[in-house]
Amino acid sequence: MKELFLLLFASIVTSNIALTYFLGMCPFLAISKEIKVATGMGAAVTVVMTFTSLANWLINNLILLPAKLEFLQFLIFIITIAAMVQVLEMFLDRYSPTLYSAFGIFLPLITVNCAILGVSLFMVLRSYSLIETIFYSFGSGLGWTVAIVAIGGLRKGLIFSDPPKNFGAAGITAILAGLMALAFIGFTGVVRG
Amino acid sequence: MAEQPGSGLKTPQKGYRLFQKKGIKVFIEGVWHNNPIFGMMLGLCSTLAVTNLMANALVMSLSVTIVVILNSVITSLIRGFIPDRVRMVAYMIIISTLVIAVDRFLKVLLPDISNALGPYVALIITNCIVMGRAEAFAINNSPGLSFMDALGVGSGYTLSLMVIAFFRELIGFGSLFGVRVIPASITPLGLFAIPPGAFFALGTYIFFINLLRNRSKKEKGGSK
């Protein structure tokens, strides 16, 4: 049990999917500075990530591996993700129209969020068990949310400082992300292995 | 009242020479104006991950270039047959198949680098560049022009990645393409070999590129 919670903790801090593995960068640098929207997006990504990883694990271990169809992994995974995002869209439209219109075009873009596909791929690469997958994917989702909310907050604070113009919005966000990633490395000693 | 012309096909180019000129223009736009890294801010995930070593960056950017070229050309060839609603699904299927193929090739031809790149080759599927060019260009243009656009964008991507990797490997490992160039007595700045360094390198790269662009704009005397 302890290992599972360590896995969860690691995926949020030391192996943060955004800051350590650079996945899910595009919305990172493009999402608005509104904390509420960033949190909402993080929640949506976490939900999609957890459920798709679960579904993908089941399909991978119950169908693909026994039938020796592993090479179809990429294709199947992305289909599950697309389907899950479609269902999420339906859900939001019905139960939270404000969030639905707040996301706008970013909602279908969750499908191509590398983080979601990446989590499924890492799950295969590291041969996680079912329960490990659940902890890992949920943790990654949380980690991504933490990263994106923190970056959003930092960018909001930027209005009080005066970075060189040539950085542009993307450049300065990259530097900020770098500093944050550096800070997160400080956690490395906490989790062993 | 009459209607607006539909988002249709461009008039076919008359003559090889005209094609060449337009093709070159499309190519250069892909490298500079539409450069994925500093022009469009796409495909950043893999940029950060693989630029720690030049060898990795080279293999990755070539893989991406091959996929985007093949995808753009295929999409352009069948653009008349794809119903609007299933566009996204079609892109996904074509891209996934191409990436599966490229991944397999790499596992066989360059197993060490394939291992080092890990899941990032598979992540080309979600690389916004590939789908972006299909949606923005290939679906509405001829295969010839789509090829030039994809080649340009891929080359721009390769260029950016190689520049960033050059500095990261040099400063972070003291080597270039695995060959040690800085004397062993000088300790490399390990910062650039680890993830935060990737962010810093990217930010600095964007800074200098923007410096170049704004300076050339000022020289042309143009407006902002």
Added chain:
Amino acid sequence: MAVVKALIFLNAFSLFICLLIIFLDRIISNYGICKITINNDKEFTAKGGKSLLRTLFENKYFIPSACGGKGTCGYCRVKVLNEDIPVSPSESLIFTREEIKANYRLSCQLKVKTDLRIEIPSEYLEIREYKGSLESSEPVTSDIKKIRIKLLEPDTIDFKPGQYVQVRIGGEAGTDYRAYSMASDPEERNSIELNVKLIPDGLGSSYIHALKEGEKIFFSGPYGDFFLRTDSARKIVCVAGGVGLAPIKSIVLAWSRQPDKRILELYYGSRTIKDLYDHDIFVKIGEANKNLRYFPALSQEDPEWKGDRGYIHNIIQEKLTAGEESEAYLCGPPIMIDAVTKVLTEKGIPLERIYYDKF
């Protein structure tokens, strides 16, 4: 072989996913029955889940729409009396902040999820859906065809000269609409005439040009604020460019039939004599009716043309008089409209009396 196995699995999997999504869609996106109240007067109930525009259409309330529900033309605007209706990004581009506060929304972007109370202009309630059949399709220039449609159900139409209809592209099952002005005299209530120019890759014009005699056509109308005002004795100035002649012809025909004391000046411009279709009609009307002053002009060189040469706004500059007592109706390409409007205002016609139909 592994490939066969893979293909079978892929197909089965994709099929499963599609069915799953359809199933979930039925459950989640079930918005129940909603009541729509129009102008505090009419009401109907409909199944929720579709856009307000489609829901209204399906219940025979027609709202103008030029972009097919994409949220770009702004024609389908309605006033929604409910509170807290979210605003979509396309709407924030089309409306001003005051309009949004006044509860204007695009009906093509608004999904029907609850009971709605809306307000629409009373003219919209006059709009009907018509079924007609193609009576004749006559090419009059290299790319313009004169289409005559006989009305079947209902078999009469009432419209003001200058208005347009929205034709359903692809027949009864079509979901796209394109707008075309009526070129015929409103007095001919059993049939209408459209003048359609073939646009390369144009959805509507390709469909219409390919229609055969007797084929059924579906359209709704009449729409439009562009029509001949009959509340004054002012001089009527009509300016038509190319296929913009359609609504202008309707205005001139309606005018010529009535013993109208008003003077009508018609400026009709095109590139070559082959493009100046129906030119003889106006010459004939001019011979019979002294109140019509007809000024046709060609912009390109033509040795056979004995009339004026040049762009239509330059002809107007030369010939127009008594602007202050006139009202103007323009229809043609946007460049022509802008150039002519400039000349007309210089000649003294106030902007509120310049009506135009830009295409």
